[in-house]
Amino acid sequence: MNSTIKKDVEPKDVQHGIWNKETISEIDYKAGAGKHRIRGCGATRYMPTFDDLMVLPSQLSRMSLDTYREDCDTRTVLGKRTATRPLVIETPIMIAGMSYGALSKEAKIALAKATALTGTVISNGEGGLLPEELENSYRQSVQILPSRFGFSKRNIEAADMLEFLVGIGAKPGLSGHLMGNKITKEIAEFRQLPVGIDLHSHPRHGDAFGADDLVVKMEQLRELTHGEVPIFMKIAAGRVRDDVKIAVKVGVDGIILDGAQGGTGAAPVMATRHLGIPTMPALVQAVRTLEEMGVKDEVSLIVSGGVTDGADLAKVIAIGADAVAIGTGAMVAMGCRVCLRCHTGKCGFGIGTQNPEFRKRLDIDGAAERVANYIKAMTAEAVLLAKAAGKTRLKNLEREDLRSITLEACAMTGIPLVGSNYVFGERFGFES
């Protein structure tokens, strides 16, 4: 027997697999509370991202543009299918609808001001249109949600773009959710609600039960807006193919597709983690469907859910979207550190709160400038990639400019694997 081996060694099981600290604390919570958990922010679990795609640079086969001296156009026109007054924005980055209620008034104003500094559009989100947001925004998108809190014909008249909301990626199939501690007197008045209630709005539109009714509803909205304003439908990524087909047949000018990574002010953790499909495969499926239907050039496609930088933007556009919407990223630019506690209303940065003391901490103009800088930098990043790929317009990026670096991304997107021309799965639109 070898005497150098000690007896009675306790092996160390460092890895606990599924029984990690997070699982245990989740169970502890449920064992105490007897109910599911609500939390701010979108899904934090792993999901495939656009980082699994690479952009092919121009070399001998194509000429690159001069990064520093030549132009690359980013102006974007949205909703020109039928609207006589399509939306024109300077960069294909919109600020996603985040409700006044989930966010403070100061944060909403800062975001609106950022759109004026960059020439883009902001969506109001649930719970009415804050006059200060409208005054400060460059272009205003107005959501029509099932709850219709604070909604009226006045909102429609103020809109440069309408969003008929079907769902959001963080909690598709569920309705809006605002915790009582955020329903202050001001918010309550704005939303026409009693103070301090836990608000659970409804998930279905009371004035359009199903796709057939929506056809007539669209006609009504066109009548109301004299056919001028582009009408979008915001859809959470699930059965993307079916939903896109229906939206197109209903007659929308565009679709906002929100992937499962999308952010939120409050949602059941179950929903953020397990409902819906991630942004990248959702986008591919939407583009395929629009192409099959022969309406790709008419119907605008905006994508959101986990878009963080110019690389995401460039790749999304190469795949076939017209623009992106950013939610969480814009909050981070204002100072949010993604603590996942939006739902408590105790945001010390004055962003996701209604507490008057905390709200004072947000420097509106400073925050506006930071968001504007973020949008500009993201645009510049996307442009850098586009120029290196030889494009004079950001929109000219195409699928052929991309390659997958993982088998997973390749199978999901139909974009060939790097170093080969193989696609493990359905091919997507080009032969190489």
Add this chain to the structure above:
Amino acid sequence: MEHINAADLSTSELNKKIIQGLKAGGEVSIQNPHSMHNIATGLSRPGTVTIQGSTGFYTGGFLEGSTVIIEGNAGWYVGDNMMDGELLIRKNTGCNAGTYLSGGTVVIYGSTGSRVGYGMKGGTIIVCGSVGAWAGQMTLGGKLIVLGKLGADIGESMYRGAIFVRDKDAEKKLGSNVFLDHIQAGEARELEELFKRYGIDAKSEAFQVIRPLPSGRHSYALFNPELKPELAQKMRS
């Protein structure tokens, strides 16, 4: 009085003619509406539009200030998102009448389907006949007055507002998060005035009022899953 024959007109052509007609004389009569959808959408001119027949979906949606009279039946979503004015329906309507009403008055002289006044935030809806299930669901304000029989789950999850009913079985038909209360003197007077104004034969004393629970803390099925271990035991044996 301007007469418009709607038989060969598209929705937007008809709606344009209605506006022109109101500009000219303040009174318009529409023949052959043929259950067309979206008649009088967002109409905001003072005056009276009388529709000689039945209409399709969304009649008088977003209406703002005009008086619209439907001499026949109205389809689903009549008066949806209405802001102000009057919408009088002489016969019956489909479901979701007066959905998201913000203001003005809707009078249904006949009966209506389910979810009348869904998510309404203001204004008044009077139904002389009966209502289907979930009347006044998610009401945020305003008055819903029902003279006839109630369907199930009336007032489910209302946050504000009041539903006036005289169905003797109201207690059995309440949705969750509401309670049945007495009518107050001021409310009774308002009802009397409305009945007089719209030629409705009813007395306010007969009415009770459904109101949201004052706590505002709503209980939902999801929060209290009702598991019944005793029952499961019985089924095994």
